[in-house]
Amino acid sequence: MFADIWLVTNKDLRIEWRSRVTLSQVAPFALTVLVLFGFALDANPEVLTAATSGLFWLTVLFVAVVAVQRSTAIETADGARRALLLAGIEPSSVFVGKALAIAVQILGVEVLMVGGVLLFYDATVESLPLLLATCAVATLAIAASGTLLGALVAGVRARETVLPILLLPLLAPVLIAASRAFDDALGVLAVDGWAWLGLLAGFGIVNALLGMLAYGPLLEET
């Protein structure tokens, strides 16, 4: 099981490393969005500070949509899904493997974005552990839901548009919870960030379990 997961994660990350889609296109996209948000709100620095967490995680959601689309395209191009099915890897292992690969890529973009936020938005980190934990847990939750929906829309004709319609509302709790936890970590709001982290973890676990169960039937329908 763990060997299979690592096999899939390793494969997806290697493909990403070769094609550098995330690195050369998604990361610049994320930074551009952050900068544009800055322009839009800069007239009032207080608003910018108050909105930092929300903007950060909203941008992450956009990045996630792109990353999931890319991850789905890897398997749909040239019938590679068929090879996965024929090889007989447990679908749940494929699910976890692909989700981890997406998570690693999103985390990479987040590191850049944290730098951008500190630089452009004049944010300060009050609690580094909370910041890191939020990034890790929220990203895993996003990757799990994204991987599931990515497989779900893989055979749909208008999958580029259907994916965000399904994924973004589903991730609303992540946007809320991760933003609040960040508010605490950046010292913007006096809230209990760790409690929010618990909620994020709950969301992640529930959707990852559903993903592991549903991935097989979805893979079968192609």
Add this chain to the structure above:
Amino acid sequence: MSIVALRDAVVLLGRFPALSGVDLEVDAAEVVLLQGPNGAGKSTLLRFCAGLLRPHSGSAVVLGHDLRESRPAVRRSVGLLGHDTALYDDLTVTENLQFLARASRIEIEAVGSALNRLGVSARLHDVVVGQLSAGQRRRVALAGVALRRPELWLLDEPHAGLDQGGRDLVDGLVADAAADGATVLVASHELDRTLELATRRVTVVGGTITTDVVDAASVTDPPVQSKQES
């Protein structure tokens, strides 16, 4: 025991009955040539036997597994070469096959010999698949099938896009597989070539089988009894 046993099998692609009722029995070590016009359902028949499609009606047992319930078990023991090569463009030839080997629980050493068998030269091993020519790519895909040493080979136009040497390699591969006791289903337009290998010719038209001829000429030691000749 029959390797493939289909009775009035109907398979839908969306709402289109790609297979409209197929009756087919194939025994071990047979080499069956599937012929028929474009859109007859040959490719669907191969994908169906690979356990990739669900039967809509009728009964279908492949390698002793019912295709209604245990398609995963079928998939593990077949090798399918489709129209697409099912390779990752951004991985090298070796990486692609090593991934397949690991995923299929086959020892990694088999990769090198499979590539040799298909005449993929060593200088191509570390080339990204996206940069290969169509013929080279097809050879790598065939190596991916050979690697699995499947009990049932399902080859869809295996000669397409290959040069003379490649075609000979395919024929050799099929002959060896049959000699090892594996069963082979080949869909091909290259009648002159595949005829020599085939022990049986099956014509598919309109998603069903119209003629089924055991090729007496190429059957030397008959493991195959004469079947419904029409």
Add this chain to the structure above:
Amino acid sequence: MSADAVNTGSRTTRLLGAAVLIGVLALILLGFFGAPEDDEQRDAVRMIFVHLPSAFGIYAAMATTAVGSVMWLWKRSRWWDIVAHSSAEIGVIFCGLTLFTGSVWGRPTWNTYWDWGDVRLVTTLILFLMLVGYLALRSAGGDENAMATRAAVVGLLAAVNVPIINRSVEWWSNRTLHQKSSLTDGNLEDLTLFTLFVGIVVWALFFVWAMIHRFRIGWLEHQLRDIDLETALIQRRAEAATESSGEESR
């Protein structure tokens, strides 16, 4: 096909429909003239006779869709697949009604059409978006079985996430304008409570009535596809009979 066969109505639905009509009339009479106005909310309180039953309707519809989704994934039962699809569509109507009546009621009561601080309103909005996504997916077309599986997973995702969404919005807003619980408040007048009860019963009847009709439409569509399939099979086999080579490729 006879006109009878394509009709989704029946004795039961006609009776149900009549009951819903009479019920709505009774609700209007009771709601506008029977129930007294509220001390604080004045006439605006009457909105609750539509608002609360609609909100209950969402949960009933979501639950039905969730059950239907599980049954499709488990038994591959077309019957349950159509049930899931039908109730999701009706759920969208209930969702829309809840949001509309909620914001209209909010205007005189909270002095705003929309309040991001209200947990149930925001939760309902997210649910509404998810249901819209569900229907968008359903309308994308393609293989019937594949679509049923996809939709079932989305239906389950939505249902499973309702408590999480609710909790997150609750913490996020940290202030609920919503009445704690309209039913157990105790200071509702008897007639108000009775009217509310009538509203819930009428909406429940409407749900059943709409479900039966929508389900029958779905079932007829399914049968139509079966008939189409029969024709397609005959045509496909005819290709074999003529055995003409060089057919259009598929």
